[in-house]
Every structure is written in structure tokens, then in C-alpha cells.
Amino acid sequence: MKLRHPIDYSRAKTRREVLIRQRRDLWTPEQVESLARHFQLKPGMKMLDAGCGFGYAMRTWGRFCMPGGGLTGLDRDKRLLRQAGRYCRKEGFGRAARFVAGDICGMPFEDNAFDATLAHVVFCHLAEPEKAFDEMIRVTRSGGCVAVFDNAMTGSGSSGWTSWREPTVDERLLGHEVGLRMMKGRRELGFGDFSVGCHVPVWMEARGMRNVGVRMNERVVWIAPPYASPEQQTAYRNTLERVREPLRWDRVNKAEVAQMRAGGLARAMFDRHRRINRSVDQAFRKAVKEGTAAYSGSSPFWCIWGFKP
Numbered sequence: 295m296k297l298r299h300p301i302d303y304s305r306a307k308t309r310r311e312v313l314i315r316q317r318r319d320l321w322t323p324e325q326v327e328s329l330a331r332h333f334q335l336k337p338g339m340k341m342l343d344a345g346c347g348f349g350y351a352m353r354t355w356g357r358f359c360m361p362g363g364g365l366t367g368l369d370r371d372k373r374l375l376r377q378a379g380r381y382c383r384k385e386g387f388g389r390a391a392r393f394v395a396g397d398i399c400g401m402p403f404e405d406n407a408f409d410a411t412l413a414h415v416v417f418c419h420l421a422e423p424e425k426a427f428d429e430m431i432r433v434t435r436s437g438g439c440v441a442v443f444d445n446a447m448t449g450s451g452s453s454g455w456t457s458w459r460e461p462t463v464d465e466r467l468l469g470h471e472v473g474l475r476m477m478k479g480r481r482e483l484g485f486g487d488f489s490v491g492c493h494v495p496v497w498m499e500a501r502g503m504r505n506v507g508v509r510m511n512e513r514v515v516w517i518a519p520p521y522a523s524p525e526q527q528t529a530y531r532n533t534l535e536r537v538r539e540p541l542r543w544d545r546v547n548k549a550e551v552a553q554m555r556a557g558g559l560a561r562a563m564f565d566r567h568r569r570i571n572r573s574v575d576q577a578f579r580k581a582v583k584e585g586t587a588a589y590s591g592s593s594p595f596w597c598i599w600g601f602k603p
């Protein structure tokens with residue numbers, strides 16, 4: 295039986311959560327500028343956003359290739375590409391942006407076609423990310439930049455604090471075990487690997503890429519009443535949107551069950567973890583309604599770049 299990938303972009307809720315909400319304020323303006331300098335982006339350059347989704351990376355770093363540049367977004371999902379086109383037009387890229395449907399592991403482009411090739415949160419979904427990496431190098435010209443943005447989790451997730459319910463040590467340990475086993479299951483089933491970012495610097499060096507650099511995303515997301523600053527308003531708006539969407543803690547899908555098995559996680563442990571999460575979620579919703587919710591959080595997310603020899 296073919297299992298659906300656990301992150302399903304045909305669901306509107308997933309698209310909203312991942313491709314819109316998680317992208318708001320993801321990289322600070324300073325980091326965007328600084329990475330553009332590291333990538334040596336210049337007007338007139340041709341940039342590829344591989345696995346572009348709604349085109350977040352091409353819209354964020356494409357402006358450094360303007361005027362005169364050309365942006366290409368590739369994704370296997372045509373519906374996402376249509377929306378990416380609408381966003382790019384809205385942001386004034388007009389005819390400078392084009393979109394191509396295809397697989398990042400075998401892209402329909404000539405060798406050396408681009409000055410810079412970016413992949414933003416794609417490798418962690420792939421069974422064979424190294425294949426995609428080699429494709430990115432192939433389609434980039436000699437001296438051009440290849441940049442990979444991805445998760446680099448070796449633990450089970452983020453660090454931070456919430457005002458509404460402090461988990462006990464036992465709950466935290468349980469959360470780590472569940473997280474690590476689900477990650478292992480995901481890897482074993484070929485659904486991807488949330489630690490993939492950690493491997494990319496080594497892959498870059500092994501292929502003789504020049505001037506390899508790595509930066510961690512420096513954004514700590516936090517909210518604290520009265521949520522007044524522009525940064526707080528963005529974070530609070532994301533929180534309100536999350537609260538408006540019902541969470542279905544009782545529903546477990548086939549992919550999750552398969553991940554449990556492949557990761558060696560007992561169903562009883564998974565269910566206990568979900569019960570705890572449900573009660574945390576209820577406390578969270580109550581705090582948001584009362585206007586007392588405060589939290590801070592970050593997760594390991596890296597940008598790794600290098601230049602093709």
C-alpha cells in the first residue's frame with residue numbers, strides 16, 4: 295500500500311500553516327540582506343527556486359537579481375505553482391518570473407543554466423536529498439551559488455517556554471522519545487529527514503564547493519501582552535489564526551501509524567503524548583482568549599551555501 299506523505303500540501307490548512315504562516319517573518323530583514331551578500335546576488339542574475347511552493351525564496355531573494363534578472367520556480371505541484379505566480383505578480387516581478395513543473399531530483403533544465411540555485415525547506419521531505427543536491431549543482435554555472443535552507447534537528451524539536459503550562463520533566467522526556475522515534479520512522483519510510491541540514495555542509499565540502507558557509511536562523515518567535523510592536527503583532531496574528539483552526543487530537547492517520555512502527559514507538563506511548571498535548575493545547579487556547587498568553591520559541595533551521603568550482 296502506498297502511503298501518503300505525512301505533510302500533505304493538497305490540504306488548505308497545511309498550505310496556510312506551512313507556506314504562509316511559517317514564512318511570515320521567518321528570516322529577519324538583516325539576515326535576508328546578509329545572505330544575499332553571501333550568495334553574491336547581483337542585478338541581471340538568473341535564479342532558480344527549486345521546490346518553490348508559493349515561491350517564498352524567489353520572492354525574498356529574487357529582488358537582489360533585479361533589474362534585469364530572471365527567476366524560475368520549480369515544483370512538482372502545479373497548484374502551488376499557480377499560486378506562486380499570483381504572489382510574484384502581486385509583488386511586481388511580472389514577466390521576470392516563470393514557473394516549471396518537475397522533480398527536483400531530475401530537473402528539466404540544461405547544465406549550468408542558473409547563476410544561483412536555492413532550495414528552501416525541500417530536502418527534509420525527500421527520500422534522496424543528495425540526489426536533489428547534485429541536481430542543483432548540475433544546473434548551476436561554475437562559480438554560481440547553491441544554497442540550501444533546511445531543518446537541522448538532532449533532538450525532537452524546539453527550545454522555548456510557554457506561560458500557560460510548564461511541562462514536567464517526565465512529559466518532556468516522553469516528548470523527546472516520541473519526537474525522535476517518529477523522526478526515525480519518517481526517515482526509514484523515505485518521507486524525509488528533519489536533521490538533513492546537518493549533512494549539507496559535509497556534502498558541499500565533499501564536492502569541492504568553494505567558500506562554504508552556514509548560518510542558523512536567528513529568529514526567536516515570542517509573544518507577550520500587550521502584543522504591541524509590529525513584530526509582536528505578526529506573531530500574535532499567527533497565534534490567533536492557529537487558535538481559530540480546530541486541532542483534531544483524536545485522529546491518527548495511516549502515515550503516522552507506519553512511522554510509529556518503523557521508529558519502534560509503542561502506540562500507548564504515542565497516545566499518552568497526544569493526551570498531554572491536548573491538555574497543553576486547551577490551556578493555550580484559554581490563555582489566548584484571556585489575553586494572557588506569552589511564549590518564546592526557536593528551532594534549529596540552517597542556511598548552507600557554497601560556490602560551484
Ligand SMILES: C[S@@+](CC[C@H](N)C(=O)[O-])C[C@H]1O[C@@H](n2cnc3c(N)ncnc32)[C@H](O)[C@@H]1O
Pocket residue numbers: 303312313317344345346347348349350351368369370371374396397398399413414415416419420
Ligand atoms: C515545505 S514546502 C517548501 C516550499 C517553499 N520552498 C517554501 O519554503 O515556502 C516543500 C515543497 O517541496 C515540494 N516538493 C517536494 N518534493 C518535491 C520533488 N521531488 N520535486 C519538486 N518539488 C518537491 C513540495 O511540493 C512543496 O512545495
